[in-house]
Amino acid sequence: xxxxxxxxxxSAWGIVMAIAPVLQIIRMLxxxxxxDISLGYFALLVPGFILWVAYGIATADIFITAPNALxxxxxxxxIALTVWMRRTTSSPTADAPPPDRASA
Numbered sequence: 001x002x003x004x005x006x007x008x009x010x011s012a013w014g015i016v017m018a019i020a021p022v023l024q025i026i027r028m029l030x031x032x033x034x035x036d037i038s039l040g041y042f043a044l045l046v047p048g049f050i051l052w053v054a055y056g057i058a059t060a061d062i063f064i065t066a067p068n069a070l071x072x073x074x075x076x077x078x079i080a081l082t083v084w085m086r087r088t089t090s091s092p093t094a095d096a097p098p099p100d101r102a103s104a
Contacts, residue, residue, distance in 0.1 A: 007063035014067025
């Protein structure tokens with residue numbers, strides 16, 4: 001099998017994997033909540049995606065560059081939307097201590 005066929009197939013599936021978090025974005029927007037999103041998870045993925053993009057550019061390999069560039073943009077979108085939603089949905093009393101049950 002020629003390597004360009006494998007590269008095309010791998011890159012195509014990489015693009016599907018890169019846009020998979022869009023499902024999470026849609027869920028966040030429908031529920032109007034980002035409470036279930038792990039920012040740490042996406043924060044760990046982004047540097048790896050960026051490194052792969054840099055490697056793909058350095059080696060002029062579009063099969064590596066394209067899916068990882070898209071994955072970077074998708075992950076950064078999830079992070080930005082999560083931060084924005086958490087800031088706009090937090091209430092002033094969210095940081096207040098719970099009421100004292102002894103006085104109730």
